Amino acid sequence: MTKKHASIHDVARAVGVHPSTVSRVLNARTRHLVSPSVAARVTAAARRLGYTPDQVAAGLRTRRSSTVGVLIPDLANPLFPPIVRGIESVLTEAGYTAIIANTDNAAARAREALERFAARRVDGLVLAGVVRRDPLLPRLRALGVPTVLVNRTVDAGGIPAVVNDDAAGSALAVDHLLALGHAFIGHVAGPQRLSTGAARRAGFLAAIKAAGRAVRESAVAVARSYETGAGAQAGRTLLDAHPRLTAIVAANDLLALGCYDELARRGLACPRDVSVVGFNDMPFADRFSPPLTTVHIPHRLIGVEAARLLLEAIAHPETPAREIRVAPELVVRGSTARPPRGRR
Amino acid sequence: MTKKHASIHDVARAVGVHPSTVSRVLNARTRHLVSPSVAARVTAAARRLGYTPDQVAAGLRTRRSSTVGVLIPDLANPLFPPIVRGIESVLTEAGYTAIIANTDNAAARAREALERFAARRVDGLVLAGVVRRDPLLPRLRALGVPTVLVNRTVDAGGIPAVVNDDAAGSALAVDHLLALGHAFIGHVAGPQRLSTGAARRAGFLAAIKAAGRAVRESAVAVARSYETGAGAQAGRTLLDAHPRLTAIVAANDLLALGCYDELARRGLACPRDVSVVGFNDMPFADRFSPPLTTVHIPHRLIGVEAARLLLEAIAHPETPAREIRVAPELVVRGSTARPPRGRR
DNA sequence: ATCGTCCCTGCAAACGATTGCAGAACCCCG
DNA sequence: CGGGGTTCTGCAATCGTTTGCAGGGACGAT
Incomplete structure (x- = not known):
């Protein structure tokens, strides 16, 4: 201007x-x-x-900024760009502009971003990084801006959300390993304060149980974060406790990569000695060594659905919150195989 | 609101x-x-x-939207998120909000995005995806909004830009291979309508020449795009023409990955038979098989510098355009080795 | 006591649009 | 020719701030 x-x-x-x-x-x-x-x-x-x-001037009079705020943990995490693009595509289509902010998983940064959004009078909000008991919740209520959650959700409910069907994803992974003949499967879980971490863990245990196998709580090690280092750490705990484990379901591809590292450190080969399944199907997961078998999540679609839900909420603020759960798919690649002989 | x-x-x-x-x-x-x-x-x-x-109302009066538009080809391309984060961090610090739009390398999409930016009366523009002779240029002049280019630049000059020192990067790659003993090095170049494609190619040839080696134009194959498929295609052309080639400098990590594919198709092993060097050091390049030796570009820093340049341009619109070139670094990993015996 | 200064505060006009209301012009019909 | 109804256009207020200008009051100096 x-x-x-x-x-x-x-x-x-x-x-x-x-x-x-x-x-x-x-x-x-x-x-x-x-x-x-x-x-x-x-x-x-x-x-x-x-x-x-001048859209801004028009917005002043009409009291609609035609703007929505998108809050994500970290744009550099390959998980989020597809979601953001999905959101953006339907939002621009509808005449809205998305403004995005990164929180780096820090509550303070999230608060600040929310304030900036408020100052810009956003018409709606998409939150991609909430934790199960999110401290932002009261602020959101106070703001009174239509909001939808994406990727992760909160325990409290009452806010529309679009998430992956994590329980189903875990079941996909478990069933695949079971079908290969694995008898003892471990789980490297994600942080339990995140809905994905909790749901994938619960789904894992449920799937084991549904198969009529013994459910050992000790077969799950919880990682402190969704990072390779934390995955390696949890993998180590798991393998220390259960040396006869032949397969691991990781709650995330990065955790799976951490498991790769830990297996290598122990001189174990994947998938020959231990099979690993990831979660997310991040870009280039097929290029890892070995190519990662993983639960594919349709991230772009999730973003698209979230944006649609938001537009709906903006148009009809009083419609009750609903949660959309999209179905994941297992992508079988090179990190899973039959268990070593004598260990079936 | x-x-x-x-x-x-x-x-x-x-x-x-x-x-x-x-x-x-x-x-x-x-x-x-x-x-x-x-x-x-x-x-x-x-x-x-x-x-x-209400920042919007204030902006109406002060004629400053405190908003800058960021135009990138594709957020899902792992190259861009770090740049965007760099830009955003200094912009938010300075009280600006970045709004980003994807062009998918389509001129029409770029035009539309520019129009949306204009409607929002952005105070500045960051363009990450220009081509060397960009059709947007006249429009930019007409808009009269402070602009900086990032990552790629235009031939015409006159617009501040922050780019990687591509010639230096190519030289790093070439010298590394030369030092390993490779006598015949090929180049899978990027699209020549992009400044990166052209500069890396020129840098490659210059480095070969500087080393006193024969410069064969035929040792470079130009890929149609920065995608693995195009890289494989170009790799094939190159290897068909020069079966005795022992090393390839790819203009981009994705192209390098394409070379991996083509080598595998021919039953050649990397790095045993042919060494490959990439460009960018994209996330997880160390996880590829083999881990990719590549020219690391400090993307976040590039974003940071670009934002600084933009703030400067906004504050002092009349300062002449300058170009900042940041230095890349070679990251040696597993995709390069000494050439096979008898081929030095 | 008067005058000039300096603080502080209010007034009102922007900024660039949107929109309810009212009135002008026109048409049609009886 | 008059009345009623349409259709079109203008007027002015409004959205939430910012800011130049002016005026009121206090205070010190003469």
């Missing part, structure tokens, strides 16, 4: 009509109120002057 | 002063104009009412 953008007044003056007439012409919804001839002259003048409506 | 946000008027009424006084109190720059006692009462009331300034 450095140059002298032409305003609605400039156009009005050029045509010799009142600014309000110009406004009416330029808004599809009100164009029918003005005569075709005047409308034509206005459009012509607008084009000639290179008029671009 | 669904709920009834308290406005400056509400605060004014609560305290019994004029709105303008409230405004003055709330702006650090003008606070000294009002008496400390009144100021205290205003701040108290503002806090009590949960007042949040």
Whole structure:
């Protein structure tokens, strides 16, 4: 906005009509109120002057910023870009602009970002990184802005959310390993304060049980974060406790990668000695060594659904919250195989 | 902005002063104009009412949106998130909000995004995906918004830019291979309409020449895009023409991955038969098989510098454009080794 | 006591749009 | 020719801030 953008007044003056007439012409919804001839002259003048409506000014009057805030933990985490693109694609389509902020999983950063969003009077909010008992919740209520959760959800409920069906994903992984003949499967769980960590863990245990196997709580080691180092750490705990383990379901591809590391450290080969299944199917998971068998999550779709839900919530603020659960798929690659002989 | 946000008027009424006084109190720059006692009462009331300034309304008056548009080809390309984060971190620090749009390398999408940015009256622009002779250039001039290029630049010059020193990067790769004893090195170049593709190619040839080796134009195959498929294709062309090639410098990690594929297809092993060097050091390049030796580019830093340059350009629109070139580093991993015997 | 200064505060006009209301012009019909 | 109804356009207020200008009051100096 450095140059002298032409305003609605400039156009009005050029045509010799009142600014309000110009406004009416330029808004599809009100164009029918003005005569075709005047409308034509206005459009012509607008084009000639290179008029671009000032969406911000319009928003001031209409009290709609046509803007939504998207809060994610870390854009550099390959999990999120597809979600964001999904969100963005339907939002732009609908005339909204997404503004995104990273929290780095810090509550303080999240608060600040939320304040910035509030200052911009966003029409809606998408939160991708909530924890199960999120401290932001009261603030959200206070803000009174339509909100949808994506990827992770909260325990409390009451907020629309779009998440992966994590329990189903865990079951996919477990059943695959079971089918291969593994008798003793461990789980490297994600942080339990995150809904994904908890749900995948619960799903894992449920799947084991559903198969009629003994459920040993000790067969799950919880990682402190979704990072390779934490995965290696948890993998070590697990293998120390259960040397006869032949397969691991990791709650996340990065944790799976950590398991790779720990297996290598022990001189064990994947998948020959121990099979590993990841979760997410992050980009280039097929390029790892070995290529990672993992639970594929349709991230872009999740983003798309979230944005749709948000638009719905903006249009009809009183509709009750609903949760959409999208189905994951198992992608079998090179990190899973039959268990070593004598260990079935 | 669904709920009834308290406005400056509400605060004014609560305290019994004029709105303008409230405004003055709330702006650090003008606070000294009002008496400390009144100021205290205003701040108290503002806090009590949960007042949040409406940045949009303020921007309308001040003609500054405190917003900058960031145009990138594709957020899902692992190259860009670090750049965006770098940009965002310094921009938020400075009180600006970044809004990002993806172009998918389509000129039409870029145009639309630019229009949306214009409608939002962005104070500045960061373009990460320009081509050497970019059709957007005239539009940018017309817009008259401070702009900086990042990652790629244009031939024309005249626009501030922050890019990697691609020639230096190519030289790093070539020298490394030369030092290992490779006598015949090929280049899988990136699209030549992109400055990175052109600069890396030129740098490659220059480095070969600088080493006193014969420069064969045929030792470079140009890929149609920065994607694995295109890399495999170009790799095939290269190896068909020069079966005795023992090393390849790829203009990009994805192209390098494509070379992996082509080598595998031919039953050649990397690095035993052919060494491969990538460019970018994308996330998890160390996890590929083999771990990729590649030219590391400090993407976040590039983003940071770009944002700084933009802030500078916004503050002093008349300062001449300058280009910042940041230095890359070679990261040696498992995809390079001495050439096979008898082929040095 | 008067005058000039300096603080502080209020007034009102922007910024660029949207929109309810009212009135002008026109048409049609009786 | 008059009355009623449409259709089109203008007027002015409004959204929430910022800011130049002016005026009121206090205070010190003469």
